Every structure is written in C-alpha cells, then in structure tokens.
Amino acid sequence: HEPLSSLTSLISFCQRNAVVTLGYALTGFVVLTVFLALYYWYRRPKNYPPGPRGIPFLGVLPFLGNYAERTMHKWSKKYGPVMSVRMGRQDWVFLGDHETIRQALVNQGNSFSGRPLIATLDQITEGHGIVLLDYGDWWKRQRSFGFSTLRGFGVGKRSMEDRITEEVAYLNDAIRSHDGKAFDIKSILSNAVSNNISSIVMGRRFEYDDEHSKEIMARLAMWFNDPDTSFFLQILIFMPACVHLPHDKKNIFRVTARNNRRTQSLHTTKTTTENFIDAFLGEQNAENGTDAFTDKQLLHYVRDLFFAGSETSTTLRWTLLCLIHHPEQEKLRKEIFEVLGQEKIPAVDNKAYMPYTCAFMQEVYRYRTLAPFGVAHMTNEDVNLNGYSIPNGTTIYVNLWAVHNNPDVWDEPNKFKPERHLDDKGNFVQSNHVIPFSVGPRHCLGEQLARMEIFIYLVSLVQKFEF
Numbered sequence: 001h002e003p004l005s006s007l008t009s010l011i012s013f014c015q016r017n018a019v020v021t022l023g024y025a026l027t028g029f030v031v032l033t034v035f036l037a038l039y040y041w042y043r044r045p046k047n048y049p050p051g052p053r054g055i056p057f058l059g060v061l062p063f064l065g066n067y068a069e070r071t072m073h074k075w076s077k078k079y080g081p082v083m084s085v086r087m088g089r090q091d092w093v094f095l096g097d098h099e100t101i102r103q104a105l106v107n108q109g110n111s112f113s114g115r116p117l118i119a120t121l122d123q124i125t126e127g128h129g130i131v132l133l134d135y136g137d138w139w140k141r142q143r144s145f146g147f148s149t150l151r152g153f154g155v156g157k158r159s160m161e162d163r164i165t166e167e168v169a170y171l172n173d174a175i176r177s178h179d180g181k182a183f184d185i186k187s188i189l190s191n192a193v194s195n196n197i198s199s200i201v202m203g204r205r206f207e208y209d210d211e212h213s214k215e216i217m218a219r220l221a222m223w224f225n226d227p228d229t230s231f232f233l234q235i236l237i238f239m240p241a242c243v244h245l246p247h248d249k250k251n252i253f254r255v256t257a258r259n260n261r262r263t264q265s266l267h268t269t270k271t272t273t274e275n276f277i278d279a280f281l282g283e284q285n286a287e288n289g290t291d292a293f294t295d296k297q298l299l300h301y302v303r304d305l306f307f308a309g310s311e312t313s314t315t316l317r318w319t320l321l322c323l324i325h326h327p328e329q330e331k332l333r334k335e336i337f338e339v340l341g342q343e344k345i346p347a348v349d350n351k352a353y354m355p356y357t358c359a360f361m362q363e364v365y366r367y368r369t370l371a372p373f374g375v376a377h378m379t380n381e382d383v384n385l386n387g388y389s390i391p392n393g394t395t396i397y398v399n400l401w402a403v404h405n406n407p408d409v410w411d412e413p414n415k416f417k418p419e420r421h422l423d424d425k426g427n428f429v430q431s432n433h434v435i436p437f438s439v440g441p442r443h444c445l446g447e448q449l450a451r452m453e454i455f456i457y458l459v460s461l462v463q464k465f466e467f
C-alpha cells in the first residue's frame with residue numbers, strides 16, 4: 001500500500017514484509033517452472049529423444065550428488081539409450097550403451113565431436129587449449145600437432161618409454177625412503193605422473209619436494225579433490241550467473257605465465273626439437289604458423305596436458321587399492337617374476353608375455369571408470385541417431401560407466417574379476433566394451449601415454465614392493 005518510487009524503497013519494503021515477499025517469490029518460481037516445462041515440451045522437435053524433462057532442474061541433482069552415472073543408467077533403462085534430460089535452461093542428451101555410443105562418436109564422429117561452450121570454463125580457457133576447443137579447423141590443427149608430438153619426437157630422440165622408466169626409478173626410491181612403514185602414496189604418485197608430462201612438455205623433471213612443482217600439484221589437486229572447489233565449479237556449470245557471486249576468483253581461474261622473462265627465454269635458447277614446447281615453437285616460427293601457435297595457446301595447451309594427464313595418477317591409486325583389497329597381488333607378482341625376475345626393467349613389449357597383468361589392468365579400467373561421462377560433446381549439425389532427431393548445438397554425454405557395468409556383457413559387473421578378460425587357454429582378450437578413454441575423433445589424446453605409464457608403473461611397483 002506504499003508507493004514504491006525507487007529500488008531502495010522496494011528493498012526496504014521487502015525487508016519489512018519478509019513473509020509476503022517470500023510468498024510472492026515462491027509463487028513466481030512455481031509459475032515460471034510450470035511455464036518453462038510447458039514451453040520446452042511444446043518446442044521439442046518431432047522424434048525428439050524421450051526422457052524425464054518435465055522438471056527443469058531434475059537432472060542437475062544427481063550431478064551435484066555425484067551419483068549421476070547410476071541415475072542416468074537407471075533412467076535410460078526406462079527411456080532407452082538415447083535419452084534427453086532437462087538441465088536448467090537446456091536439454092542434455094545422454095547415450096547409454098556401447099552400440100549407441102559407437103554409432104554417434106565413431107560412425108557419425110564428425111557430427112558429434114563439438115564441445116559445448118560452458119561460459120564459466122571459458123573464462124579459464126579463453127577459447128584456447130585443447131580439451132574444450134570446439135570442433136573445427138583450429139581444433140583439428142592443434143589435435144594433429146599434439147598427436148604427432150606425443151607419439152614421440154622422431155628417430156634417435158628419447159622415447160616416451162625411457163622417460164617413464166626413468167621416473168619410476170625415482171618413485172621406487174621415494175617409496176623405499178619410508179622404510180616399509182605405512183604412508184599415503186597419493187602425493188608422490190601425482191608427482192611422478194606429473195613429471196612424465198613435464199618431461200614430455202619441457203624436457204625436465206622436478207624433485208618431489210620442489211616448490212614450483214608443489215604449487216602445480218596443489219592447483220591440479222584443488223580441481224579434482226577439493227570438495228568446495230569442485231562443488232562450486234559444478235554449480236557454475238549449471239548456473240553460470242553465479243560466477244558473479246563473491247569468490248576467490250584468482251585462486252580458481254589463475255593461469256598466467258609466472259615470469260615473462262622465463263617465457264621469453266624459451267624463444268631465444270631453444271634450437272632443437274626435444275620436447276612439446278620446442279615442437280610448438282617450431283610450428284610458431286614456421287610460415288603461417290603464428291595464427292594457431294601463439295604464446296597464449298601454448299600456455300593453455302600445456303595447462304590442459306597437465307590437467308588431463310593427472311587422470312593417470314588417479315587410475316594408479318585405484319590400481320593399488322584393487323591390489324590391496326583382492327587376492328590377485330600374488331598372481332600378478334608370480335607372472336612378473338616369471339617374465340622379468342626382480343631386477344629387469346619393465347618394457348611395454350613385455351605385455352605380450354603377461355596376459356594376467358593385461359587382464360588385471362583392463363579390469364581396473366572397467367571396474368573404476370575414471371571419467372564416467374568422459375568430457376561433454378556437442379552436435380555440430382542436426383543429426384539422426386537411432387531414429388531420433390537431435391538438433392545442432394545439443395550437449396551430448398556418453399555414459400562410459402554404463403558400458404563398463406552392463407550386466408548383459410559383464411557377469412556380476414560390481415565385482416573385481418581380472419579372469420573375465422582371459423580365454424580358456426589363459427590368453428588375454430582385449431575387449432572393445434572397455435572404453436575408459438572414450439572413442440571417435442575426440443578420444444583421449446594421451447591414451448597411448450596413459451596405457452604405457454600404467455603398465456610400467458604397475459609392473460615395476462609389484463616387482464619391487466608388496467602393498
């Protein structure tokens with residue numbers, strides 16, 4: 001009953017009439033929710049993938065609660081392997097079985113290989129790097145550069161395998177320094193894995209107590225392991241407007257060259273192509289290379305490699321946990337001793353003679369899906385999948401966890417059983433139903449490196465220690 005002449009008087013009115021204001025706000029929210037639900041229902045194209053799309057934020061909850069892969073799997077039993085779920089302002093399409101995922105990411109790979117623009121993450125990457133680049137010429141150029149560089153730096157140069165075996169020796173020493181007493185292996189495993197990336201990226205490793213390397217590790221750990229940060233980031237992905245709320249932006253988003261002189265010295269001192277940075281600068285100096293191979297792109301690319309590469313240490317930790325909780329440790333050691341003895345340095349070629357070790361690794365990949373939904377994809381054009389129409393620009397998630405836990409393929413999927421990957425004669429059977437690195441043109445760029453790292457680390461650790 002009062003004239004509300006300005007925003008200030010509106011605010012003071014709301015303060016004085018809190019209950020009435022709350023009532024209006026709740027009614028507004030309900031009306032808006034119903035309106036949006038009807039609007040989206042009306043707007044959907046013909047043959048649109050079915051799914052629980054009535055409630056605007058229904059799909060967000062399982063993500064915030066970290067049980068999304070199981071919920072989506074349960075829902076897709078009802079709605080099918082191509083299912084749309086409402087996520088706040090937009091629908092996401094979830095692909096829920098192996099056949100459908102291959103249909104989309106491999107058979108129609110070019111149409112399904114975009115990345116959605118997530119405003120919050122874009123603040124970090126500024127449209128650079130590799131993991132979140134949208135599909136197009138720039139991504140293709142960066143991807144093929146990364147692919148050929150990671151595959152090795154040509155004949156006569158140090159191979160990836162050498163770099164990994166060198167690091168594993170440091171890791172073994174660090175474990176030995178604990179004199180058989182219990183300790184948390186997490187930080188030194190992260191150091192070792194991060195050194196593999198360092199070695200590839202800049203041709204050097206860091207001591208495990210190096211301050212600069214500790215800072216890098218702390219930042220990477222914050223993304224994955226700090227519950228506050230990961231919860232906050234998830235909220236930001238679903239509700240980008242929250243980025244304007246007060247928070248320690250510097251801590252989360254900072255990615256800058258710490259020392260300009262250091263970056264400049266890269267340009268002046270390098271003459272040979274021994275590592276990723278050299279190779280990148282080589283492209284930069286080549287004719288027409290400057291537009292795609294800028295300093296800024298180098299910085300973000302390197303950040304992405306460290307970030308994505310740290311998945312390996314998580315897999316190794318799961319591997320050790322599986323060793324500890326299951327009686328397979330002795331079987332594994334027996335095979336390793338038969339092939340290598342206690343001293344011989346493991347090499348990837350030994351795989352051919354180690355079927356049980358390969359089966360053990362494949363079972364770890366299956367049993368604990370590292371990235372249950374991989375990384376979000378996006379359609380680049382209107383597409384048809386299993387008879388459903390999916391519009392251009394739709395966010396696509398593939399449920400890799402569901403593939404690894406499909407009871408039609410895996411007997412007792414929630415049990416850890418390496419033997420399931422061996423045939424009657426004890427030979428290892430590679431399964432194309434184990435796809436932790438995803439499939440198609442956008443599959444993990446570091447797959448070969450990660451597989452090599454995990455094999456050599458596992459064999460070397462079991463060869464030298466009992467966990």
Ligand code: HEM
Binds near residue numbers: 133371375441
């Ligand atoms: C066990 C360890 C790893 C797992 C389980 C893993 C898994 C994945 C998955 C699921 C994706 C998303 C693929 C998609 O979009 O369909 C991915 C992307 C990627 N991974 Fe890995 N990854 C691992 C290790 C690594 C390592 C060591 C590196 C570093 C060299 C790396 C670099 C990348 C990059 C750069 C991408 C983005 C590729 C692109 O967008 O074109 N990953 N990874």
